[in-house]
Amino acid sequence: MFFTQMAYAMGQAGGAQAGEGNPLTAFVPLLLMFAIFYFLLIRPQQKKAKEHQKLLANLKKGDYILTNGGIYGRIVGIDGEVLTIELADNVQIKVNRGYVAGLADSGQKDKPKSKEKK
Structure with a gap:
């Protein structure tokens, strides 16, 4: 019985600490990854496609x-x-x-x- 009370008490203390963080901090790495993908991959591809369309229109x-x-x-x-x-x-x-x-x-x-x- 003592063992179950100790396990229950340990579970409550760990659960209370996990919920104290700011939920916005979990999204910061995702936002940084999206920004990196946008500036290194998506934007240059869009610029290149726009230049190619302009070239095709001016043939x-x-x-x-x-x-x-x-x-x-x-x-x-x-x-x-x-x-x-x-x-x-x-x-x-x-x-x-x-x-x-x-x-x-x-x-x-x-x-x-x-x-x-x-």
């Missing part, structure tokens, strides 16, 4: 582009969301505007290929 004929599939080409026609891309002379394909990864370096297309001496 025009004559731009050299790179598609998500790795195809380089020059835009020769635009019909809403469909771009006609010229890969070589008389070789054209159509791609959706959303599959454009970015602008390609147009300087590489204009340089003549040098011939090697054998």
Whole structure:
């Protein structure tokens, strides 16, 4: 009987101390983690997506582009969301505007290929 009274008394003292803390302090680490995720992951991704949307909206004929599939080409026609891309002379394909990864370096297309001496 003495053992049960002592265990009961110990249980009450521990329970009373656990409830005395400020409940707001439990949420501070969660708020800090969210702030870190926002500034290191979410915000940069949103900024990059906004820049990509701006790039897609400003595409025009004559731009050299790179598609998500790795195809380089020059835009020769635009019909809403469909771009006609010229890969070589008389070789054209159509791609959706959303599959454009970015602008390609147009300087590489204009340089003549040098011939090697054998």
